[in-house]
Amino acid sequence: MTNPTFDMQAAIQALRDGKGLSGKDGILTPLIKQLTEAAMQAELEQHLEQGEAPNRKNGSSAKTMKSTSGNFELNTPRDRAGSFEPQIVKKHQTQLTDELERKIIGLFALGTSYQDIRAHIEEMYGICVSNGTLNAVTDKLLPELQTWRERELDPIYPIVWLDAIHYKIKENGRYISKAIYTILAVNVEGKKELLGLYLSEHEGAHHWLSVLTDLHNRGVKDILIACVDGLKGFPEAIESIYPKTEIQHCIIHQVRNSLKYVASKNQKAFMADLKCVYKATTLNAAESALDELEAKWGEKYPVVINSWRNKWPTLSAYFKYPDYVRTAIYTTNAVEAVHRQFRKLTKTKGGFANENSLLKLLYAGILRASERWTHPVQNWNLTLSQLSIHFEGRLDAHIDL
Structure with missing residues (x-):
């Protein structure tokens, strides 16, 4: 069947009349069809010329193609021997380019719901896509995610932040809460890097311990400073795999937990005194402020004071460093910023049908977030010099100072 030649004059007139170039009934759709079919005819002719056995053209078969310029019927040429394998548009291919898939994954990485993605694709390109199609496209992230989770890591990371975020995932017909463990690091070049995502039923x-073991198996042999929340047993878990790692408990987590045990009428005054502890300029000043805090509030809130006393070695580790290092390590804010991005992606979803539906969304978000991690963190050269002094010899083989 002969297809009409693309009418340039009619296209120009349609453009003047306000008709769109792409999308449903777009001006360019007939041209895309014509060019594609011409290219496939050329492919077939080359195939026939190179063939040794007698062969010839054998008509064509039609299929509906989806493209960002609109849907159209594509006539695929055939040969008598059935040996022709088109490369421009393969036999079972129904989408002209991967542009549509990139658009879908781009919207998915923004946390856009399937319903909104469908509406956007139909409005922009005149193509109706089903939830099954969207799942098939976004599922292409899963093998990439698995490769990313198993990749080899650097032998040393100067600073690592560890934290967890919780989601509802459907399992055996009911939704249960599971923890996503997030490991964010700064490498020796000062650039942020997400080392892994791990899923468990409980934090x-x-x-x-299993998470840290996985990091070790993937090549991480040393961590200088690990910044963690107040989870009981966490420092011991780190010490069992990385015995030389310095632990810094998150001050913000500790403050929040402390205020749970302070009466609301006393919280303002208590916080003013507590700030003198963790905002002190030196370790001696901080310990003096802690003594004063205990003298004033110890009888009323012994649980809070005991918590600060018991964790003091890991709460106060940051005092040995100058301000630009302290700012980086005294809280887990860096990894919590990643979790804020995760929450933006998942805020419209009450729960997830399975683990993969959650993990592929978070991975898409990671890819987007990491695009901004191209420069070293602030004051990195100064920070690295300080760490080289405090952790003498451990960085020597990995940096040039």
């Missing part, structure tokens, strides 16, 4: 020191 606990036992599972953190």
Whole structure:
């Protein structure tokens, strides 16, 4: 069947009349069809010329193609021997380019719901896509995610932040809460890098041990400073795999937990005194402020004071460093910023049908977030010099100072 030649004059007139170039009934759709079919005819002719056995053209078969310029019927040429394998548009291909898939994954990485993605694709390109199609496209992230989760890591990371975020995932007909363990690091070049995502039913020191073991198996032999929340047993889990790692408990987590045990009428005054502890300029000044805090509030809130006393070695580790290092390590804010991005992606979803539906969304978000991690963190050269002094010899083989 002969196809009409693309009418340039009619296209120009349609453009003047306000008709769109792409999308449903777009001006360019007939041209895309014509060019594609011409290219496939050329492919077939080359195939026939190179063939040794007698062969010839054998008509064509039609299929509906989806493209960003609109849907159209594509007539695929055939040969008598059935040996022709078109490369421009393969036999079972129904989408002209991967542009549509990139658009879908781009919208998915923004946390856009399937319903909104469908509406956007139909409005922009005149193509109706089903939830099954969207799942098939976004599922292409899963093998990439698995490769990313198993990739080899650097032998040393100067700073690592560890934290967890919780989601509802459907399992055996009901939704249960599971923890996503997030490991964010700064490499020796000062650039942020997400080392891994791990999923467990509960946040606990036992599972953190398996996470740290995985990091070690993937090549991480040393961590200088690990910044963690107040989970019981966490420092011991780190010490069992990385015995020389310095632990810094998150001050913000500790403050939040402390205020749970302070009466609301006293919280303002208590916080003013507590700030003198963790905002002190030196370790001696901080310890003096802690003594004063205990003298004033110890009888009323012994649980809070005991918590600060018991964790003081890991709460106060940051005092040995100058301000630009302290700012980086005294909280887990860096990894919590990643979790804020995760929450933006998942805020419209009450739960997830399975683990993969959650993990591929978070991975898409990671890819987007990491695009901004192209420069070293602030004051990195100064920070690295300080760490080289405090952790003498451990960085020597990995940096040039």
